[in-house]
Ligand SMILES: Nc1ncnc2c1ncn2[C@@H]1O[C@H](COP(=O)(O)OP(=O)(O)OP(=O)(O)O)[C@@H](O)[C@H]1O
């Protein structure tokens with residue numbers, strides 16, 4: 110365990126080190142951006158539960174662990190193979206946040222698409238990047254965003270030119286590896302989808318080996334006028350992982366963005382989705398599924414800003430929690446003064462499979478326009494025993510019946526994803542994961558205590 | 571050997587004795603009707619036969635095909651050939667009828683050591699059964715019982731029975747709430763299933779269904795006891811006299 114001062118010293122050491130070798134260290138604007146962000150982080154430190162945005166999530170375990178910047182881990186193709194998906198347009202692999210070209214395959218992308226590691230792009234072509242990089246993220250609001258920006262060095266860069274349509278998903282695989290000391294990485298992604306472009310981007314976070322790791326990732330996604338973009342964030346790291354992610358979406362006129370968050374793994378997970386509907390007539394779907402057991406803590410935080418008239422946003426989150434897992438749904442909607450005819454809807458449905466599982470759900474609506482429609486609804490339920498008996502009475506064994514009912518609940522989220530290899534990938538992951546959860550729920554139902562697969566956050570440090 | 575032998579079955583629900591000693595013997599090929607007023611314990615008996623675990627069996631035993639039925643889980647009973655058509659079929663959002671039914675059939679086939687059927691093998695047989703019950707294939711892609719009318723739900727139960735081909739079928743008030751056309755379709759479906767190897771228990775309130783499915787035996791269940799048993803004519807007598815009279819007559823002949 111370390112004190113707050115020691116903690117800052119450790120981060121300062123890493124930061125100083127990074128500023129000496131980071132991509133674009135000679136670019137004044139980027140240097141400044143990092144320095145300002147680091148200063149901001151030092152000023153505010155990690156949030157605590159008195160902070161309204163962090164009321165349900167205690168990050169002191171992250172604050173107290175002496176994380177070191179992860180070095181490049183040399184992975185073989187065989188090690189990466191199991192995580193790859195079928196049918197992707199290209200696969201970019203990042204090991205501890207660093208782009209590894211040898212493990213990546215760019216495939217046959219249409220002209221007008223540029224995918225690259227961010228560091229390479231900073232070194233080779235910073236001009237285009239400068240127009241967007243760091244322009245949307247609010248480092249003042251959030252210490253993790255500040256920290257990510259301070260350490261922003263590598264990640265994914267995706268640029269889709271006007272009118273370009275990418276049919277198959279752009280797959281970004283983030284692998285964290287084992288180190289001697291607790292490792293941290295701060296992947297930073299920039300996705301620029303110009304006017305009338307169309308694409309699906311999948312961010313998939315996985316880990317190899319089990320040791321304490323902290324992945325603090327930020328994605329800025331710029332969707333130009335009329336762009337149609339699907340974004341997937343999949344968290345399936347091991348239970349010793351801390352994962353904090355922020356997706357900042359900037360939407361132009363009539364842009365249509367779907368954000369799908371699928372939280373299955375990780376020990377302490379916080380997923381922020383922050384769209385700003387800046388142009389008129391934009392549509393944003395924020396779809397989420399979180400499935401936790403053991404001692405997992407899965408926090409879903411949304412900040413939806415309606416800044417223009419005639420925009421629609423839909424938040425749908427389904428949670429399944431077992432054992433002592435803790436879920437959070439915190440959906441904040443801000444409708445700015447000029448955003449008349451806003452149509453915002455928020456729904457959070459939860460299944461709690463054990464007495465010790467917990468969900469905190471908090472809607473927060475701030476409406477400064479007068480002609481708007483905003484609705485909110487949340488439900489908490491258990492597995493329907495009648496449905497369970499019905500399935501079993503037809504010959505389906507209890508475990509399969511439970512899994513079937515859980516899958517049916519989860520598939521409400523799948524149904525909101527467009528048919529694509531990305532959705533198939535998610536579906537496959539959910540099937541595997543639910544089998545495990547149904548198993549532990551079964552133990553619970555039969556009164557056999559389940560083992561704790563997670564660990565108590567107080568113990569780390 | 572009889573297919574089902576219920577001996578002195580006693581069942582509590584919430585510490586309240588609902589079945590107070592039921593005896594029943596059913597042979598393959600027979601159709602038995604159990605009739606009785608509201609709350610007499612008909613569904614309790616049906617659910618215990620389908621092995622619903624929330625019912626507390628306090629006494630007696632049930633032999634099914636020579637095996638101890640009370641030791642079986644619901645899925646095992648189903649795989650051994652017991653099927654209960656629910657009085658109140660359950661809606662299950664998110665699982666399609668077709669997927670559910672194929673999963674159920676494959677679970678049973680697997681239990682019996684038969685190969686599982688893929689969608690292609692399943693479809694022709696499924697279509698045939700749909701036709702028998704005058705049901706729409708499109709409806710089968712929708713969630714189990716979701717948005718079904720009362721009559722459609724009951725027909726769906728019989729469809730499931732037709733696909734799963736049980737040895738012992740228990741139909742719990744499958745006739746209630748059906749108009750005469752639907753009643754005929756359901757009765758046809760059931761009659762098509764009658765065979766020398768299969769036994770059927772028809773639980774009903776009213777004699778009406780028994781005009782279409784003629785039983786071999788009729789049992790009258792009142793207040794947790796079978797107070798009279800007889801042939802199909804008993805159903806007609808019941809219709810005429812009502813349960814009250816039968817019950818008081820029964821009290822006079824059977825010593826308390
Ligand atoms: N889950 C339960 N909890 C408490 N009491 C119950 C429960 N289920 C049934 N009962 C009671 O048990 C008794 C028998 O119920 P059962 O459903 O078996 O009757 P039934 O003969 O099927 O009636 P009906 O003709 O209305 O379907 C009734 O008094 C009912 O109120």
Ligand SMILES: [Mg+2]
Nearest residue numbers: 612613614657
């Ligand atoms: Mg009943």
